[in-house]
Amino acid sequence: MAKAELMDYDKALELFEPVLGFEVHVELNTKTKMFCGCANEFGSGANTNTCPTCLGLPGGLPQVNRQAIESSIRLGLALGCEIAETSRFARKNYFYPDTAKNFQTSQYDEPIAFNGQLTIELETGRLVTVDIERAHMEDDAGKLTHMGGAAGRIQGADYSLVDYNRGGVPLVEIVTQMIEGGEADSPEIGKTYVAAIREIVKALGVSNARMEEGNVRCDANVSLRPRGSNILGTRTETKNVNSLRSVERAVRYEIQRQAALLHAGGTITQETRHWHEDTGTTSAGRPKSDADDYRYFPEPDLVPVAPSRAWVEELRATLPEPPAARRKRLQADWGFVNLEFQDVVNSDLLDVLEATIAAGAPAQAARKWWTGEIARLANAAGVSADSLVTPAQVAALIELITDGTLTDRLARQVLEGVIAGEGTPSEVVASRGLAVVSDDGPLIAAIDEALASQPDVLAKIRDGKVQAAGAVIGAVMKAMRGQADAARVRELVLERAGSAAVEPAPSGSGE
Amino acid sequence: MTSLINQTAAALAGLLADGSVSSVDVTRAHLDHIDAVEPDVHAFLHVARDAALATAARVDARRAAGEKLGPLAGVPIAIKDVLATHDMPTTSGSKILEGWIPPYDATVVRRIRDADLIPLGKTNMDEFAMGSSTEHSAYGPTHNPWDLNRIPGGSGGGSAAAVAAFEAPLALGSDTGGSIRQPAAVTGSVGVKPTYGGVSRYGAIALASSLDQVGPVTRTVLDAALLHDVIGGHDPLDSTSLTDAWPSMTAAAQAGLADGALKGVRIGVIKELNGAGFQAGVKQRFEETLALLSAAGAIVSEVSAPNFEYAVSAYYLILPAEASSNLARFDSVRFGIRVNPEDGPLTSERVMAATRDAGFGDEVKRRIILGTYALSAGYYDAYYGSAQKVRTLIQRDFAAAFDKVDLLVSPTAPTTAFKFGEKTEDPMAMYLNDITTIPANLAGIPGMSLPMGLAPEDGLPVGLQVMAPARADARLYTFGAAVEQLLEAHWGHTLLSQAPALANIEMFATEGGAV
């Protein structure tokens, strides 16, 4: 494909006003599919989670998953939506080999949730309120693998393979109203909006929210309006932009591409576009045409969903604190500066940190351990930090440091023991014999020996060169195998050096 | 001589229960008769001879071991090919599904197996149940046992002919706009379309989801009730299935045999289904039946259903619209045949289109295109939307009528069985044939057809249609059994005993004389 001309981003914004819209598909983490009892699980053997209903066999019929309805209502409520008094499913008719029935069971004129709002905060602190048009339920399609031709691409493939395990998995599609006034922040708005949706569905527990597994998928609509005009431009819909960074890049790319095209006197085709992660570009897909006549009609095999107001209120009562509000509260409670807090959020450690602090650990210590040593070990092992240790274990570890049982260095060894499954931090301390030696007797013996073997150092200390004590402290710590409190050792070294009890050993010895 | 094949299911159940006969004997008698008459009738698309005998032997063994079995255990049954069966091909009368064996059983099939009935095979039908004559089967038409040159009705002509030709005492049918009742009428048998939601649709290959209903096809009202009790009741796999605690239809039918069962029953004659276009002999037998009912103490009055004149139009919008979507899954990917285009590139889209062109018959294509049109942007409101409003008006007509009467009656079909080819050239003429049966499907109410005599002009069976309010299926059985008893007493024999012998098989002593 020919490489598209791009206009300089700042110039594009001088000439045009971007108008955005997003359709985010959230895969629910129910145990079973939307309309049948097959398992909703990622990564099973091909076509192992299928039945007459989700395979679209003749005679198969759908049955609505109550949990999927509850999750959809809770998600709708979390997005500030109204929940429909009566809602129904409709058939969206189109032929495609990954769509077993050759219609998608979706919602059309009566979605479960509508008229919502979500306020997001950009890095500059700018608040943007995104109006949610609707959140509706539908089922996912199966998975196609394109064979032959260029690696995995649909273009030029010789044939394709279909796995219907994902077919029928419940989705909620969240559709925004047009977002105007985003201006230069538009790409960041896209990223932040999708991040906010992801955070909300995670907090609700209704989705695994793993973008890399396609649990949250974004279609980004972008159009440009010439400055001074009030006529909307033609929009493009970039499909399946599946990481936060990609949402930002794709919006920016489309603004620059469309601007160049319009400025050169061209026109925008209303079409779906593909996002290419590798090149950071979009390419033309199918133009919108009368083939998009989906012939929606009410699904006759399913009856309307009419959630009682009592049920809706019951579900509202289960909503967690909105993630944005929670973040504000936690940062204030913990007294973290922005950078510290952002580090925690970006490392996805908010939940474990909260639990660790709730278990009694001081906030800064909890942050230091989770974003430091534990994150480092998790990174090295290629796993998530919270899979290594529990907040309770970390809190117990920090407690041992606070009460002087462990030094930081000893604590790192204890952490290794805990991760290795040797028990609680106290158990590891006991079994590995790692506690700090707090009895001065053995320390004094070790210090006296070290001073005696280093008469030059002793002399320097006696001459008032206190910093020379470091060498003795190091030797003592080594002799104690780290199980000593360095501060106490220093105190004792100075004390012993000043007393007559210590005499230098005859030279030549102690080497 | 009375043989095993011309017993009712109820009678066979009695003989099996008291050990007079074995299920293997009964099953073999039917299979032998199928062998003898199928060349003429062609009611079956598949006969499962070995499996039927093996199942019968197992049932006999369990009975011999003292196991308590259900009332119809060991009785053979024929299954309309619209129903998924895991051990027999299921084609819905279409070439596109030729040879397809589903990996599962329809709920009703599972229920008849659980009740130890003996599946004999799969019966012929109009392709995807689209038709009123079984002429639209991809596997050739079924012939009416009363006159082999005539249609057995449709779409369930195979099931109706099978019971009318004594190939099976019981059969399963499906009724979207009359596909159980109209074949029953033209073959002199009994057919019931239950209340929508009364019998599971899971595993029934959908024609029009909001209209389809599975039901019994038999030779007597009591047999239909016995079968209804086996297949009916809530099924969580069908979201439109009713959770009602249904009364025993068998008990309801038996109640109809009591003296005075018709006394005081209010019968409404639908003015709009008793006018022009009805064959003289059909009208005559209908009037005679009404007279007999009055004489038996029923209160017969006329009721009006002014919106029925729009029923056929509404039906031929709703049905094709739903069917066009239901039949989209026939795409050569997961099941069924695959046909490549004659030339040009082999793309998924082109292979689907070539398969659907080759696999669907003319009537199916006609209705898919019509339904696609009715749903397409810009036409939805005028066609599909308006048709759904007519549906409301027809429900209101029924509600108003049932305020005044207990049951509604009409002839089941405007004419007796017509000759092959008589209406295939004019789709609209064929569609109008369903005028009497369609309203019940649009409203979801139950309907029954039972024989009410032979038309004097052609000696062919005429059916009486009875309709009851939604959920009042039991009322149909009580009334139907009473009317059946009244008519048979009047004639002095059953209607089917008057059917001509087939293929030199001696079944009944010929008694002669029109009924």
Place this chain on the structure above:
Amino acid sequence: MSEITAEQVAHLANLARIDLSSAEIDRLTVELGQIVDSVARVAEVATPDVPATSHPMPLTNVFRDDVVVPSLTVDQALSGAPDRAGDKFRVPAILDEE
């Protein structure tokens, strides 16, 4: 007389994925026109005050518990496939549509 044209029928056939021959399209154009003329009279009584009925029995809120039930085996699932490769259904090349 209805407005149904051969182009319209060809378009509908494309939407419905049926590769109709031109003879079939011509015949269907006539038949469809007659049928549509006849059924269009539903509009006569379908006034705005009449609600639509999509389901004959007025049920609502029919739900299934979120409990896994056994699926088909892979061999059962693929038993009717016209073509397969391993445990997947195999279909001819899909042109770039979506």
